[in-house]
Amino acid sequence: xxxxxxxxxxxxxxxxxxxxxxxxxxxxxxxxxxxxxxxxxxxxxxxxxxxxxxxxxxxxxxxxxxxxxxxxxxxxxxxxxxxxxxxxxxxxxxxxxxxxxxxxxxxxxxxxxxxxxxxxxxxxxxxxxxxxxxxxxxxxxxxxxxxxxxxxxxxxxxxxxxxxxxxxxxxxxxxxxxxxxxxxxxxxxxxxxxxxxxxxxxxxxxxxxxxxxxxxxxxxxxxxxxxxxxxxxxxxxxxxxxxxxxxxxxxxxxxxxxxxxxxxxxxxxxxxxxxxxxxxxxxxxxxxxxxxxxxxxxxxxxxxxxxxxxxxxx
Numbered sequence: 001x002x003x004x005x006x007x008x009x010x011x012x013x014x015x016x017x018x019x020x021x022x023x024x025x026x027x028x029x030x031x032x033x034x035x036x037x038x039x040x041x042x043x044x045x046x047x048x049x050x051x052x053x054x055x056x057x058x059x060x061x062x063x064x065x066x067x068x069x070x071x072x073x074x075x076x077x078x079x080x081x082x083x084x085x086x087x088x089x090x091x092x093x094x095x096x097x098x099x100x101x102x103x104x105x106x107x108x109x110x111x112x113x114x115x116x117x118x119x120x121x122x123x124x125x126x127x128x129x130x131x132x133x134x135x136x137x138x139x140x141x142x143x144x145x146x147x148x149x150x151x152x153x154x155x156x157x158x159x160x161x162x163x164x165x166x167x168x169x170x171x172x173x174x175x176x177x178x179x180x181x182x183x184x185x186x187x188x189x190x191x192x193x194x195x196x197x198x199x200x201x202x203x204x205x206x207x208x209x210x211x212x213x214x215x216x217x218x219x220x221x222x223x224x225x226x227x228x229x230x231x232x233x234x235x236x237x238x239x240x241x242x243x244x245x246x247x248x249x250x251x252x253x254x255x256x257x258x259x260x261x262x263x264x265x266x267x268x269x270x271x272x273x274x275x276x277x278x279x280x281x282x283x284x285x286x287x288x289x290x291x292x293x294x295x296x297x298x299x300x301x302x303x304x305x306x307x308x309x310x311x312x313x314x
Contacts, residue, residue: 153177192231211239
């Protein structure tokens with residue numbers, strides 16, 4: 001039962017309203033001494049100038065989230081980078097992922113993200129997209145991606161991975177909630193994990209077979225899952241939509257990256273813009289950018305052509 005402290009003035013007003021309600025109820029019933037009305041029953045005055053409401057609170061309908069289809073990626077060791085690529089893809093170095101994790105089979109769709117927008121009463125993104133169930137969401141900045149992860153974790157009854165905020169955002173990689181992948185996790189999964197056949201792109205050496213790019217997309221994104229999956233059964237990890245990762249972007253990071261479970265620089269590189277890494281490339285980029293080793297970045301507050309794919313520690 002909820003109580004609210006009333007001022008003397010409010011007490012008099014409430015008492016007057018309750019008395020009026022009783023009188024009206026008595027008139028309506030034809031009995032001037034009629035008992036308690038519905039209004040009076042729902043409001044009780046107490047000696048300490050408080051009012052206790054007995055009317056049950058009607059909860060707002062809960063928004064039901066759409067949880068992603070995920071696949072388990074077993075731990076393993078792989079070669080990260082591409083020596084024939086740009087300087088930020090070099091050098092090729094050995095990385096070991098020691099913990100299994102789940103990753104989304106598809107990128108997060110508009111329909112999935114709309115549930116979050118509805119629940120927090122946020123303006124929907126790209127309202128003119130016709131088939132929101134199958135198109136990968138875009139125009140999501142890095143902070144919005146992290147907030148979506150936390151929201152979905154809460155809805156699932158999981159432990160949030162994120163704490164702090166802004167540049168001080170921290171990630172607990174051992175928590176069981178939803179989060180963004182590290183660059184190393186993303187590339188390992190895109191290569192096909194321990195089932196990798198060493199393809200240049202995610203699932204093939206032919207970019208047209210597995211992804212949408214400037215040469216085959218008609219300059220626009222497409223529904224998820226229309227191209228062939230990679231060795232793990234994951235779709236669209238080459239092209240169609242950029243996907244945010246956890247890591248701060250540093251073009252020179254590979255030269256000093258740890259071998260075991262790298263998570264990127266602990267702080268933004270000195271003098272650099274506030275950029276986070278993104279992977280996958282998009283439907284308007286050239287085919288060469290679809291290779292699994294290709295790295296890119298964007299400002300944390302810039303939505304751009306950016307979406308996300310979720311992971312969870314197993």
